[in-house]
Amino acid sequence: MPERETMTDRLQPPAGDSPIDPPRVGGETLHERRADGPLVHGDSGQDIVEPGAPIDPQVRPVIGSAQALAIDLSETPPISGAGPATSSGTGRVRIGDRVFGLMTSGASLFVILVVLLVGVFLVVKSVPSIADDKLNFLTATEFDPGNLRFGIAALLWVTVVISIIAMIVAVPIAIGIALFITQYAPKRLARPVAYVVDLLAAIPSIIYGIWGYTELAPKLEPVQRLLSHLPGPLFALKFPTGTIFDGALVLAVMVLPIVTAISRDVFERTPRANIEAALALGATRWEMIRMAVLPYGRAGVVSGAMLGLGRALGETIAVYFVLSTVGGFDTSIFRGGSTFASAIALGSAEFNNPKATGAYIAAGLVLFLLTFVVNAAARAVVNRRKDFV
Amino acid sequence: MSTMTTAAPTFAKARGSRKLKNNLATVLVSLAFALALIPLVWLLWTVISKGAKVIFHGDWWTTDQSGIANDVAGGGVFHAIVGTAEQVAICTIISVPVAVLVGVYLVEYGRGPLARITTFMVDIMTGIPSIVAALFIYALFVTTLGGNRAGWLVSLALVILMIPVIVRTTEEMLRLVPNELREASYALGVPKWKTIVRVVIPTAMSGLITGVVLGIARVAGETAPLLILVGYARNTSWNPFGSGYQGALPTMIKDQFQNINTKASGSVGYHLNDKGERVAGAAANYATDRMWGAALTLIIIVMTLNLIARLVGRRNKITS
Numbered sequence: 001m002p003e004r005e006t007m008t009d010r011l012q013p014p015a016g017d018s019p020i021d022p023p024r025v026g027g028e029t030l031h032e033r034r035a036d037g038p039l040v041h042g043d044s045g046q047d048i049v050e051p052g053a054p055i056d057p058q059v060r061p062v063i064g065s066a067q068a069l070a071i072d073l074s075e076t077p078p079i080s081g082a083g084p085a086t087s088s089g090t091g092r093v094r095i096g097d098r099v100f101g102l103m104t105s106g107a108s109l110f111v112i113l114v115v116l117l118v119g120v121f122l123v124v125k126s127v128p129s130i131a132d133d134k135l136n137f138l139t140a141t142e143f144d145p146g147n148l149r150f151g152i153a154a155l156l157w158v159t160v161v162i163s164i165i166a167m168i169v170a171v172p173i174a175i176g177i178a179l180f181i182t183q184y185a186p187k188r189l190a191r192p193v194a195y196v197v198d199l200l201a202a203i204p205s206i207i208y209g210i211w212g213y214t215e216l217a218p219k220l221e222p223v224q225r226l227l228s229h230l231p232g233p234l235f236a237l238k239f240p241t242g243t244i245f246d247g248a249l250v251l252a253v254m255v256l257p258i259v260t261a262i263s264r265d266v267f268e269r270t271p272r273a274n275i276e277a278a279l280a281l282g283a284t285r286w287e288m289i290r291m292a293v294l295p296y297g298r299a300g301v302v303s304g305a306m307l308g309l310g311r312a313l314g315e316t317i318a319v320y321f322v323l324s325t326v327g328g329f330d331t332s333i334f335r336g337g338s339t340f341a342s343a344i345a346l347g348s349a350e351f352n353n354p355k356a357t358g359a360y361i362a363a364g365l366v367l368f369l370l371t372f373v374v375n376a377a378a379r380a381v382v383n384r385r386k387d388f389v
Numbered sequence: 390m391s392t393m394t395t396a397a398p399t400f401a402k403a404r405g406s407r408k409l410k411n412n413l414a415t416v417l418v419s420l421a422f423a424l425a426l427i428p429l430v431w432l433l434w435t436v437i438s439k440g441a442k443v444i445f446h447g448d449w450w451t452t453d454q455s456g457i458a459n460d461v462a463g464g465g466v467f468h469a470i471v472g473t474a475e476q477v478a479i480c481t482i483i484s485v486p487v488a489v490l491v492g493v494y495l496v497e498y499g500r501g502p503l504a505r506i507t508t509f510m511v512d513i514m515t516g517i518p519s520i521v522a523a524l525f526i527y528a529l530f531v532t533t534l535g536g537n538r539a540g541w542l543v544s545l546a547l548v549i550l551m552i553p554v555i556v557r558t559t560e561e562m563l564r565l566v567p568n569e570l571r572e573a574s575y576a577l578g579v580p581k582w583k584t585i586v587r588v589v590i591p592t593a594m595s596g597l598i599t600g601v602v603l604g605i606a607r608v609a610g611e612t613a614p615l616l617i618l619v620g621y622a623r624n625t626s627w628n629p630f631g632s633g634y635q636g637a638l639p640t641m642i643k644d645q646f647q648n649i650n651t652k653a654s655g656s657v658g659y660h661l662n663d664k665g666e667r668v669a670g671a672a673a674n675y676a677t678d679r680m681w682g683a684a685l686t687l688i689i690i691v692m693t694l695n696l697i698a699r700l701v702g703r704r705n706k707i708t709s
Contacts, residue, residue, distance in 0.1 A: 100582030104498055107490035108507040111552060115510040118517065118525045118549070125528040176421025184418055193422065200429050202695045204610020206639045207684050210646060211432045253428045260425075284407055286414035307516075314518020317612040317639070321646070341520045341613070348617045354532060364524040368517065375516035 122365040129358025137362070141329035143343055145359030146350055152366050154329040158244060158337035159370070162319065163312035165248035165333065170256045171305050177256075178263035178301075183289060194264065201257035209321030212250035213242075217322060220246055224334050238335035242324030245333050250322050251315055255308035262307065266300025267293055299381050306378030310371045316341035340367040433688075440685030443678045449686075453636065454679075455624035459648050462675045466686050468625040468636035472540060473690075475629045476637060477609050479544035484551040485601055489590075491552070492559025497585055515553040522549040523614035531618075538619050540629030543637070546614035551604045558600025562593040595704045602698035606691045612639035638687045645680035 130137050132148055140151020177197060181190045221240050228237035270293045278288040324336030325346065338346065344360045344367075351357045443449055446463070453468035491511070495504055526546040530536045566589050574584040590597070615621075615637050621644050622634035629635060 094580045094582075096582045097580050100585070101498060104490045104494035105503060107487045108494045108503060110487060111491055111514065111556075112506055112510045114549065114552075115513050115517075117529070118521070121525050121528045121533075122521070125532060173421045173424055176418045177425050180418045180422045184415065196429065197425060199692075199695075200425070202606060202691055203432065204612075204639065204687055204691060206610065206612045206642055207432070207436060207688060210642060210680065210684060211435055215431065215435050216428075256425060284411035286411040287407070289414070310516050314516075314520065316518065316520045317616075317643075341518060344520050344524065345613060345616050351527065351531075351617065357527075357532060361524050361528055364521045368521045371516045371518055371521075372513060375512065379512055 118368070122361055122368060126358050126362035126365050129355050130362050132355060133359070142327070143338065143363075145347060145356040146353065148355060148359070150359045150362075152340075152363060155338055155340050155343055155363060156366070156370075157329065157331075158323075159313055159339040159341075159367070161333060162244050162248045162251060162323075162339060163309055165245065166251035166255060166312045167305060167309055169249060169252040170308065171259055171301075173252075174256050174259035174304075174308075175263055175301060177260045178267050179289060179293070181260075181264050182267040183285065183293065197257050197260050200253065201261070205254060205315060205318045206321070208250055208254055209318040212246065212318060212322040216250060217242060217246040220249065228334055233331040234333050236330075236332040236334065238330060238332045239324060239326060240334060242322060242336045243334045244323070244337055247319050247322045247339075248333070250318050251312045254315065254318060255312050258311055259301075259304045259308045262304030263297060263301045266297035266304075270296045299384070303378040303381045306374055306381065310374045310378070313339075313374065314341055314367060314371050315339075316345050320345045340364070340370075436681060436684050436688055439678070439681035440683075443682035444685055444689075449682065453623065453625045454641070457623070459674050459676045462678070464679060466638065466641065466683055468623065469638045469641040469683065470686070470690075471625055471627060472622075472629070472635040472637040473609060473639075475627075476540050476543045476547065476635075477605055479541055479629060480547040480551055480608060481601070481605055483544070484548050484555060484604065487548075488552045488555035488604075489559050489597065491556045492563060493585060493590075495556070495560050496563040497581070497589070511553050511556050514549065515557070517549060518613075519546070519550055519611050520613040520617070522546045523617040525549070526614070527617050538617075538633040539631065540619050540626075540635040540637075542618040543614045544629070546618060547608040547611060550611065551608050554604040554607055555600050558603070559593075559597055562596030562600065563589060565596070566592045595701050599698045599702040602694050602701065606694035606698065609694070610639060610687055610691055612643065615640045616643075638683055638690070641683045642680055642687070645676045645683060648676035649674060649680065 129145075129148070133151075134147075134149045135142060135151045137151055139153050140149070141154040143150045143152075143155060177193075181194050181197075185193055218241075224240055224243060224245055225237065227245075228235050274292040274296065275288060278292045283291060319339050320342040323338065323342055325338055325342075326336040340363045344363055347356070347360050351360070446465075448463065449465040450470075451467055452463070452465035454464045455468070457464035491507065495507060498504075499507070523543075523546045526542050526549075530542055530545070531538065536542070570588055570592060571584055574588045575581070579587070619637070619640075620634040621640040622632075622636050623644070624636075626632065626635045
């Protein structure tokens with residue numbers, strides 16, 4: 001179709017995700033447009049797109065405007081995405097464009113400022129309290145901000161352990177569900193199943209909290225007694241109610257939809273050719289999944305798991321309800337404790353004392369750094385993948 | 390050549406360990422799905438079966454909890470719905486313009502370092518735990534500026550949680566708008582800003598609305614900011630900028646939860662009646678009913694919002 005290749009071809013964005021998709025040719029649409037009618041889009045089998053409001057008749061091309069000159073004289077199309085305001089250096093920049101551009105970049109600056117302020121305020125407000133801390137902030141296991149005796153070691157331990165157990169439980173199940181939806185379930189079943197899993201994500205965390213405390217945790221007690229026969233200091237049975245284990249299972253249910261959604265997304269994008277090649281070589285469905293789907297989706301699953309971990313680390317209210325608060329430090333997962341978030345929530349009544357508040361803010365700062373590192377790692381995995389695929 | 394004619398191609402079925410593994414995988418994968426259904430069904434059943442008895446009461450939706458003791462049935466969620474609605478509304482009014490503008494910036498203008506930094510910061514914002522957002526607002530407005538706890542501070546904390554959700558969906562939706570539309574508009578001499586406002590955004594509108602509604606659904610159930618930034622009031626408080634106490638659905642659930650645990654211990658052998666006389670047996674406690682009722686109310690609101698988002702999203706004319 002070389003005769004169709006008009007200059008507008010160069011404007012086209014790269015063709016669709018899959019190499020199998022034919023490149024879209026935008027040339028034919030241009031001829032169907034009328035300058036004075038509403039925009040009609042008749043290209044490449046896509047749905048008709050109709051802007052909500054018809055184009056204002058007042059804004060027809062103005063003779064002498066920079067845009068008209070740029071097109072008529074040079075016949076070079078503007079770079080896609082760059083509007084009339086920026087496509088030529090010759091014309092004046094319209095005032096509306098200047099204002100709107102400033103508004104959008106102003107909003108971006110606002111977001112940047114807010115995130116920086118979060119970091120700055122957490123640091124500034126926590127430093128005096130850390131300086132007055134009577135214990136070592138990093139290694140002490142006591143957390144008693146009211147008396148300025150606080151350290152984060154026990155909180156860090158509980159936060160990390162509870163989140164990791166949640167991930168150990170949730171990730172394999174999430175991968176299973178994602179495979180079920182994308183590879184096993186018939187199309188008619190897959191959509192409702194995906195919807196059901198998304199429902200889990202929509203339930204507010206406080207409801208997981210009361211459900212975990214009143215319904216799930218009592219049922220888990222015999223399970224914990226059974227598991228406590230395992231060797232090692234992790235499994236020593238201390239207080240069988242409101243344990244780290246209970247909290248971890250509630251968190252597992254909460255992060256399940258996050259990990260599932262992202263895994264499903266990458267599994268769905270496995271190139272059709274890879275799947276068919278594996279099947280054509282006589283692979284069973286499971287062998288096909290192991291050879292084509294899982295290698296393709298690995299990075300996506302890892303980043304989904306990291307995002308879920310970030311969510312689990314920062315989860316407040318569900319953990320607050322389920323965990324019984326036990327001071328001190330112990331390696332057992334069959335006892336209560338406090339995570340950063342639940343300790344802060346628990347201490348919210350103590351916030352009238354600025355020094356104590358500073359201690360809680362310091363805990364918040366550590367939590368912020370922790371989730372930041374985990375999320376940054378997830379992004380790094382995603383971005384590295386972009387470079388290769 | 391002869392090899393091609395000797396045997397017609399036959400596809401041998403997978404046998405032995407291969408077949409076993411395949412079947413095992415099928416079973417495990419299906420099991421994983423069934424396993425995920427258990428908590429969902431269990432949770433929904435618990436909330437519905439325990440909450441339904443109070444929410445169909447006529448005055449559940451129109452009265453508040455003022456003056457209602459644990460051993461008295463009745464009372465409603467009106468105060469909590471007012472608080473949640475006001476806080477979420479203020480949050481939405483602030484978040485939507487900012488987030489949509491940021492999305493527009495990233496898609497239509499974003500080049501160079503500012504766009505890269507913005508994307509990075511939105512990523513960080515996505516990961517900020519709600520309790521950290523609340524601590525920040527507390528550190529800024531209460532410790533530094535000396536303000537009081539109030540409902541609108543909750544809204545500000547929710548803004549931090551809502552903006553990244555809307556930025557992400559806006560970005561995604563605007564990228565789906567075909568470039569031909571923009572080019573056609575530019576070709577007519579329409580300025581860039583007007584192209585965005587009159588062509589690009591209307592085209593992506595249903596997607597944007599979906600994003601906003603999902604954002605609202607996410608923040609409506611947030612509890613952590615409420616714990617830190619506003620006290621719970623059992624009476625209806627219309628002013629989110631005032632006294633420091635305002636009811637909200639999540640804190641109502643928490644309040645009733647604490648009433649169960651502090652007042653309803655089974656070991657109590659007697660309780661005091663209205664006249665202050667000892668009466669045998671523990672007092673009846675209706676906090677449990679009210680807790681599940683409030684939970685069901687919250688689920689109904691959040692699920693309705695999700696349903697709206699889905700229905701609006703289905704009307705979306707651009708397909709990826």
